[in-house]
Structures are given as structure tokens and as C-alpha cells.
């Protein structure tokens with residue numbers, strides 16, 4: 146199936162269009178000749194939003210009863226809006242569950258003629274894996290953080306509407322690439338000569354480079370329907386943190402010193418940063434929920450089902466993805 150043929154002149158609605166993944170998706174769609182209806186909030190920082198004439202901006206707040214008229218004539222909807230950081234469990238649920246209900250309820254009410262809706266969930270919805278065993282779509286879900294719980298609850302809303310709407314759910318693991326702040330904090334620390342490690346346990350994880358995720362999301366949309374409603378998309382490899390740091394240090398041309406941080410110190414530091422953030426407008430970049438997440442020994446998922454059913458292969462391995470990310474970081478003074 147050729148994305149190029151299916152997408153040319155298609156009308157596409159993107160939520161979360163100002164975010165990391167949404168903004169990369171829009172860049173890709175612009176390059177494929179689509180008209181994009183980018184949903185933003187009044188307060189959204191639009192610095193990453195593509196400035197092409199093909200991108201029409203609509204201010205929509207899911208928390209208010211604003212209409213989403215661009216859905217009426219849309220061919221595809223990509224639901225990328227979501228909260229990856231929040232101060233409370235309620236905030237996560239408001240951002241990742243309530244917004245899905247509002248959006249899909251409006252699609253039904255409008256009687257939209259969408260060919261496909263891609264709902265962006267997360268591996269966090271399923272929870273961590275057992276070491277050495279990649280989770281598959283059929284495995285039971287055991288989220289361990291508020292974020293994971295809220296992403297699972299969001300999926301349940303999507304599944305509830307899937308009898309009325311053409312919804313497919315994608316669960317990415319950690320997504321990295323230009324514009325993603327958390328990963329750059331890690332790269333910056335390495336570039337400054339420190340390789341931070343959590344305890345001495347071997348930790349494994351799946352990753353996907355943002356451009357490959359975006360290609361996969363588009364493939365899921367144009368190939369809809371397939372047999373399953375939920376798919377994992379990763380770069381197809383299992384990584385351990387040592388491989389990531391070694392590869393990044395090689396590209397950065399630094400030899401960083403290992404700095405082992407015990408879990409108890411991590412818990413203490415995260416509590417302090419959480420208290421400090423409580424008095425500010427933004428949630429902490431590093432809080433106790435994040436500690437639960439990074440202290441798991443395995444976050445591995447199998448993308449086999451997606452790759453086979455959608456005839457998909459990632460174009461970026463770790464070295465290539467890291468090189469592009471680091472080059473971008475240097476060019477934009479993030480490193």
C-alpha cells in the first residue's frame with residue numbers, strides 16, 4: 146500500500162499538533178501533500194508547528210464545549226494529544242481519558258466519514274515486561290504509574306467507540322528524536338562527562354525513533370482495517386542502557402564517567418523536585434512516578450504483529466537515530 150497515493154490531498158486532523166510526536170507527524174503529512182487541520186489550545190507553544198499553507202490551525206480545548214467542525218470533512222484523525230507529565234493522578238486522567246471521550250463522542254455526533262482514527266497510546270498502558278520476554282498485544286495489562294493507568298483507561302474509551310468509529314491503537318515505547326526534552330537531558334549529562342546509572346541492575350528497553358513511529362502511524366491509518374485493534378511499534382531491537390550510552394558517547398566523542406545513583410537517593414531527589422514543582426505552574430520533569438518508571442528492569446515490546454500485518458520495517462536503528470538526534474541537538478544549541 147503506497148502512503149503517497151493514499152495521502153495526496155487527504156484532509157487530516159491532528160490533535161496534540163504542537164507536541165513532539167504531533168509536530169513530526171505534521172511535517173511528514175505536509176511532505177505527502179495533505180491538508181492538515183492542527184488542533185491547538187490557546188496556550189499551546191506553536192514553535193514546532195509546521196508553518197506551511199497546508200496547515201490550518203484550529204483552537205480547540207477538550208475541556209470546554211468547543212465544536213470541532215474540521216472533523217466533518219476529514220479523511221483521517223490522529224489523536225496525539227496527551228499528558229506525559231502531570232502533578233496528580235486526576236490531571237493524568239483529565240488529559241489522557243476525558244479528552245478521548247470528548248473527541249470520539251464528537252466524531253460520532255458529527256457523523257464523520259473518517260477512513261481511520263489512529264489513537265496514540267503507550268507501552269506504559271501495558272506495564273513493564275519480564276526480563277528477556279517482550280510483551281505482546283494479547284498479554285494482560287499491569288500499568289505501574291498514574292500515566293500508564295490513564296493511557297490504559299484512554300485505550301478503553303477508544304475500544305468502546307471502536308464499534309462506531311474506525312479506530313486503531315498504537316502503543317509506542319520510549320520515542321526519541323529532535324524536540325524531545327527528556328532524552329536531551331540525558332544526552333546533555335553525557336556530553337558534560339557524566340553517565341548516570343540507576344543502581345547496578347541491567348535494564349532493558351524498547352525504543353523507536355520519531356520518524357519511524359510517524360511512518361508507522363500513517364501506515365496504520367492507510368491500511369485500516371487490519372485484524373487487530375492494538376499494535377506495538379518499536380525499532381525492532383532490544384536495548385540496554387549501556388548500549389545507548391556507549392553509542393551516544395561515540396557520536397558525542399566523549400568518555401563520560403559512570404555515576405551510580407542508588408534508588409533511595411533517587412526517591413529522595415524526586416520528592417524534593419516534586420515539592421518544588423508544586424509551587425510552580427509546571428509538573429516536575431523528574432518525580433516519584435518517574436522513579437517507578439525508570440526503576441523497572443524491563444520495558445520491552447514485540448512489534449512483530451504490526452511489522453507483519455502492515456508490511457512495515459523501521460528505517461532507523463539506534464546508531465542512526467542517535468546520530469540524527471545529536472546532530473539536531475548541536476545545531477539547535479540543546480547540546
Ligand SMILES: NC(=O)c1ccc[n+]([C@@H]2O[C@H](COP(=O)([O-])OP(=O)(O)OC[C@H]3O[C@@H](n4cnc5c(N)ncnc54)[C@H](OP(=O)(O)O)[C@@H]3O)[C@@H](O)[C@H]2O)c1
Nearest residue numbers: 161162163164165166186189225226227266267317319320
Ligand atoms: N514521547 C514519548 O516517548 C511517548 C511514548 C509513548 C506514547 N506517547 C504518547 O504520545 C502522545 C504524544 O506525546 P508527546 O511526546 O508528543 O507529548 P508532548 O510533546 O507533551 O505533546 C502533547 C501534546 O498534547 C497536547 N495536549 C495535552 N493535553 C491536552 C488537552 N487536554 N487538550 C488538548 N491538547 C492537549 C499538548 O498541547 P499543549 O502544547 O497545549 O500542551 C501537546 O500538543 C501522548 O499521548 C503520549 O502519551 C509518547
